[in-house]
Amino acid sequence: MDAVSDPTVETIELEITAALASLREAFLPRFRAAATAQALRDENAKILGKKGELTAILKLLGKAPPEGRKAIGEKVNALKQEVESGFESCLSNLRLREREAELSAPPFDLTLPARVPAQVGHKHPISIVREEVVAVFRQLGFAVFDGPEVEHEGNNFTALGFPPDHPATDMQDSFWTQSNHVLRTHTSNIQVRAMKSIAPPMAFIAPGTVYRRDDDATHSPMFHQIEAFLVDKDVTLAHLKGVLAEFAERLFGPGTPVRLRPSYFPFVEPGAEVDIGCVFCKQPNGTRAGCSLCKHTGFIEVLGCGMIHPVVFENCGIDPEVFSGFALGMGLERLAMLRYGVPNIKLMFDNDPRFLAQF
Amino acid sequence: MKASYRWLRELVPQLTASTTDLAARLTSAGLEVEGLIEFGLASEACLVVRVVSCRPHPTKSGLRLVTVDRGGSQQEVVCGAPNVPDLGGLVVLAPLGVYLPAKNVTIAKRAIAGVESEGMLCSEDELGLGDDHDGILVLAPDCATPGTTLAAAVPAARDTVFEINLTPNRPDGLGHIGLAREIAALYNFPFVLPDFATAGGMERAPSALSVRDLVTIVVEDAERCPHYGAAAVVDIAVTASPSTRYRLQALGVRSISNVVDVTNLVMLAWGHPLHAFDLDRVRGNTIVVRRANDGEKLTTLDGVTRELVSDDLLICDGQGPVALAGVMGGASSEIHEGTKRVLFEVACFDPRGVRRTARRHGLHTESSHRFERGVDPGDVESVLDHAVGLTVALAGGQPAAGRIHVQHAHSCAVPAPPAKRILTLRVARLRALLGVDVPFDEAIPILERLGCSVVAKSSISCDVLVPTHRPDLTREVDLIEEVLRVRGLDSVPAQLPAIRASRDVGGREELARRAREIAVSVGLSEAITYGFTSARALEAVGAPKPTVLLRNPLGEHHAVMRTSLLPGLLDAVAHARRHFERDVREFTIGQVFLAAAPSGDGLPTEQLRIGVVLAGDRPGWLEKPQPLDVWDAKGYAVGLTERLAGASALVQVEPATRDELTEIASHLHPRGAAFVHVNGRRIGAFGLLHPDAVAALALDGDVLVVELTLESFAEGIPIPQYAAIPRFPASTRDVALLVRDAVMAGEVESAVRAAAGPLAERVRLFDRFTGGHVAAGFASLAFRVVYRASSGTLTDAEVDAAHANVVKVVGERFGAKLR
Numbered sequence A: 001m002d003a004v005s006d007p008t009v010e011t012i013e014l015e016i017t018a019a020l021a022s023l024r025e026a027f028l029p030r031f032r033a034a035a036t037a038q039a040l041r042d043e044n045a046k047i048l049g050k051k052g053e054l055t056a057i058l059k060l061l062g063k064a065p066p067e068g069r070k071a072i073g074e075k076v077n078a079l080k081q082e083v084e085s086g087f088e089s090c091l092s093n094l095r096l097r098e099r100e101a102e103l104s105a106p107p108f109d110l111t112l113p114a115r116v117p118a119q120v121g122h123k124h125p126i127s128i129v130r131e132e133v134v135a136v137f138r139q140l141g142f143a144v145f146d147g148p149e150v151e152h153e154g155n156n157f158t159a160l161g162f163p164p165d166h167p168a169t170d171m172q173d174s175f176w177t178q179s180n181h182v183l184r185t186h187t188s189n190i191q192v193r194a195m196k197s198i199a200p201p202m203a204f205i206a207p208g209t210v211y212r213r214d215d216d217a218t219h220s221p222m223f224h225q226i227e228a229f230l231v232d233k234d235v236t237l238a239h240l241k242g243v244l245a246e247f248a249e250r251l252f253g254p255g256t257p258v259r260l261r262p263s264y265f266p267f268v269e270p271g272a273e274v275d276i277g278c279v280f281c282k283q284p285n286g287t288r289a290g291c292s293l294c295k296h297t298g299f300i301e302v303l304g305c306g307m308i309h310p311v312v313f314e315n316c317g318i319d320p321e322v323f324s325g326f327a328l329g330m331g332l333e334r335l336a337m338l339r340y341g342v343p344n345i346k347l348m349f350d351n352d353p354r355f356l357a358q359f
Numbered sequence B: 001m002k003a004s005y006r007w008l009r010e011l012v013p014q015l016t017a018s019t020t021d022l023a024a025r026l027t028s029a030g031l032e033v034e035g036l037i038e039f040g041l042a043s044e045a046c047l048v049v050r051v052v053s054c055r056p057h058p059t060k061s062g063l064r065l066v067t068v069d070r071g072g073s074q075q076e077v078v079c080g081a082p083n084v085p086d087l088g089g090l091v092v093l094a095p096l097g098v099y100l101p102a103k104n105v106t107i108a109k110r111a112i113a114g115v116e117s118e119g120m121l122c123s124e125d126e127l128g129l130g131d132d133h134d135g136i137l138v139l140a141p142d143c144a145t146p147g148t149t150l151a152a153a154v155p156a157a158r159d160t161v162f163e164i165n166l167t168p169n170r171p172d173g174l175g176h177i178g179l180a181r182e183i184a185a186l187y188n189f190p191f192v193l194p195d196f197a198t199a200g201g202m203e204r205a206p207s208a209l210s211v212r213d214l215v216t217i218v219v220e221d222a223e224r225c226p227h228y229g230a231a232a233v234v235d236i237a238v239t240a241s242p243s244t245r246y247r248l249q250a251l252g253v254r255s256i257s258n259v260v261d262v263t264n265l266v267m268l269a270w271g272h273p274l275h276a277f278d279l280d281r282v283r284g285n286t287i288v289v290r291r292a293n294d295g296e297k298l299t300t301l302d303g304v305t306r307e308l309v310s311d312d313l314l315i316c317d318g319q320g321p322v323a324l325a326g327v328m329g330g331a332s333s334e335i336h337e338g339t340k341r342v343l344f345e346v347a348c349f350d351p352r353g354v355r356r357t358a359r360r361h362g363l364h365t366e367s368s369h370r371f372e373r374g375v376d377p378g379d380v381e382s383v384l385d386h387a388v389g390l391t392v393a394l395a396g397g398q399p400a401a402g403r404i405h406v407q408h409a410h411s412c413a414v415p416a417p418p419a420k421r422i423l424t425l426r427v428a429r430l431r432a433l434l435g436v437d438v439p440f441d442e443a444i445p446i447l448e449r450l451g452c453s454v455v456a457k458s459s460i461s462c463d464v465l466v467p468t469h470r471p472d473l474t475r476e477v478d479l480i481e482e483v484l485r486v487r488g489l490d491s492v493p494a495q496l497p498a499i500r501a502s503r504d505v506g507g508r509e510e511l512a513r514r515a516r517e518i519a520v521s522v523g524l525s526e527a528i529t530y531g532f533t534s535a536r537a538l539e540a541v542g543a544p545k546p547t548v549l550l551r552n553p554l555g556e557h558h559a560v561m562r563t564s565l566l567p568g569l570l571d572a573v574a575h576a577r578r579h580f581e582r583d584v585r586e587f588t589i590g591q592v593f594l595a596a597a598p599s600g601d602g603l604p605t606e607q608l609r610i611g612v613v614l615a616g617d618r619p620g621w622l623e624k625p626q627p628l629d630v631w632d633a634k635g636y637a638v639g640l641t642e643r644l645a646g647a648s649a650l651v652q653v654e655p656a657t658r659d660e661l662t663e664i665a666s667h668l669h670p671r672g673a674a675f676v677h678v679n680g681r682r683i684g685a686f687g688l689l690h691p692d693a694v695a696a697l698a699l700d701g702d703v704l705v706v707e708l709t710l711e712s713f714a715e716g717i718p719i720p721q722y723a724a725i726p727r728f729p730a731s732t733r734d735v736a737l738l739v740r741d742a743v744m745a746g747e748v749e750s751a752v753r754a755a756a757g758p759l760a761e762r763v764r765l766f767d768r769f770t771g772g773h774v775a776a777g778f779a780s781l782a783f784r785v786v787y788r789a790s791s792g793t794l795t796d797a798e799v800d801a802a803h804a805n806v807v808k809v810v811g812e813r814f815g816a817k818l819r
């Protein structure tokens, strides 16, 4: 060490004290002047960094005689802590201000279109109703029985007791194939198929496509039905009414009234048509006010039903003295049109994207 | 069936129920009343008035000022009709303020050519009583005193008509007598058949002539005509028939003449059609009931000359056919103004035969409608009595003595009553079927009211004799239904059964539901398409030739059952485009109909498929719309398949080869056609529709299509098995390779995957770039390879070594250069 340039302890002490004093004066205003966190950090680095001002002061300490170092060192450290806490408090102030500014900046333009995670399509209204009806009957204990759309005349007509050349077949004008098969005119062919292949008891539903030779404002040559039938010992008309009431409540809501009117289908006896309380003019108290859709009767016709005709059992090899059963069937187009207020059956089969997107 | 309330009340005098109550009761018993028509409503407010004086209108020729006596007061009305009767004649006045529903007008005070008129003299047309509007209605002299309402003066001018939608099992409801019997049963009134034989004129001494002297009847086909009854009336005068006019008009039948009206009224009474012949036009005085010869001709009343076949049953005279039995008469023997002698035919024809003839000739008449459903074989004599009695009452003359009945080919004067059916009804069966006790004390009276009679009875069963007018009652269960109908369905409680559950048979519903769910979740909307299409459309989409051809299609466009779902979906695209909707992303799920399996039941093989059409722009966010392309089609095809097949299945896409393009994918664009394979088995194809198909189906623009069979997914997806989640970090390396443009990215990717070795967890192409600084004829393919080991963290050296192999191998194989 150079003795000539070797400062006295006092000089160094004084120098350090002066430097510390001036830094103590200056650091807070400098911190406060920083407008951003980065500027604050830069300023902090100018003081505490490797080449920072306090670091430089610390280096002076090495020149101080050992006996004074401790006291000076404590002063330096004290200031260092002051700077550090000043930095932290300025930083947190700054962050607070930034957060305020961010929160109060103009809002995002939420009128921009949404970014859809994945486009979701739409089920056909007939399918929606079909799935619901199937679900309701599944809950009641029915299972699905599949069958073909191109069918033997026997399964579609003869076994169901349709007399040949009888006006009953007018109700179901049919398409015939060149191989003398029929496009099934109803899903009742499944009754025959099930009863010919399975021994009772059985509880099945048969949803499916059917065809009739009708094409006008209210008929489509292809449409959809769901048939439900139960065959067991001691099945009665009261059971049919019970299932209908349960079905109506589950599909159309609690308290939906059900009304049966005698009617005729060759394969049931007694046969009935079923009306349910109009869904369009239902009042909050559960009564019906009457509207144009129910022709002011408060009821709309939704399905046909009856006790399975003994001749059908006989044709399928089941003894009607031992077993009885009921069958009911409904058109899905009608249910869907009623539910969604679709005025024209043709709309169901145009498959216009703007139609499908509504359901 | 139209039924007259007035007529029904004549037949059931105790009936007091209002029209709406009666309608509700009939409906609840299965005779559904679809509507009520108020006939001649204006008759209640319009008055019968007497013409007192008449003078010409001061200024307007053709108009007259008629002063009428309305019973105590007089008024003058302006009238333009040409037929104002002489003084003292009775006409009908619509006074001021009266509403005429037929014309939807309310009579107001108004000036006609300068003269005020406070009312109007009405025509039948204006009163809603008919379509005669040539002149005002002139009533029979002295039929009423002036000032009475028209409804009071002419009761038939006011009626309520029930429109009943009869089910085909109830032919008895096609006549007022049958309906009256039903109503009496429903309301528990006695029902007594009126004695038509003595009603009106039958007291008149019969002619010395016997009907057997007038005509000979031969029935050659007794099976098709088990009973032919005939009666004649001679010396009649055919005239207009004001007394039957309104009853028929109310029921939708035009009044023709007294004798023709008789046939219609008697048919509407009994539901049993009858035919009237002019006996002087029956050549050879002979009626022959026989089958037609093939090619024989008959001109029916509608003026159409029909060529007959041997299944048609004919009524012939001595020279040839005069009527199509039970369906329609011929022109030659029609009743006309000069008819002096009428022969009535009341027959029973085989319902099935009448139906076949009616359908064959495209005819559906009041007569065929009733015969098809079955007339009462027991009422022939009564119907003849009624017809003869009414004829004598309306047209004068004398009944020829006796009747002719040919029953089962045997001629007799008095028909044998037809055999009646006896059914056994068990009281236990009532309970077993209905779920409610119905004692015999209640059930038997109901059946008796309907015309049944009990011939034997014990405490548990009874034997019921079924009347001939109820051909639908053939089994015990039919009697049970009758009891239920009359008792009301409301009388049965609702009770939930304990259902012994079944299991699904066939899995198509569930499979379709699952496919539908998946398709909707990827953004497709569901179309429901017809099962039938045209052979031409199937050919245009390269589908197999149809094997199910319809014998009676609605048109060529729906003549065959589809072998592909695409025609129906493409119809939807065409429809949307015609309606300016370009974006179509739809699927359909349904059967296609393929050749029958050789070992099967002869029915076509029905195969469940899903089809997809894509047209228009890809959905995007804040970017310029981009048209959907083959890679979108691939995305839907693969996406649907992967979700249908489950994660463990191997789903591959194979571009179509040249042979495949001509053989099974001719509908697809040769540059954009591929097949989807699941575990090595082809399940369908996708691609851009061939421009020829676009043109053939007039689709007006590109369409992408996908069609997949679903049956291989019927079992559902295999249950996925858990694989351990990686515990160690992965290392990622990118590599950009410059390859010839024609090199398929998929091949390069497979090569990268193979070369990267077992450490490569994932290989993904993330950029394909051409142009710019990439030389023409080349493309830059950038892959990201993710390396990971399950045993520990990979070192840089391990990863670098694996990746170096990628660069080397792919370079060698494709001449790919590293970019």
Ligand SMILES: [Zn+2]
Binding pocket: A278, A279, A280, A281, A282, A288, A289, A290, A291, A292, A293, A294, A295, A296, A298, A299
């Ligand atoms: Zn309503």
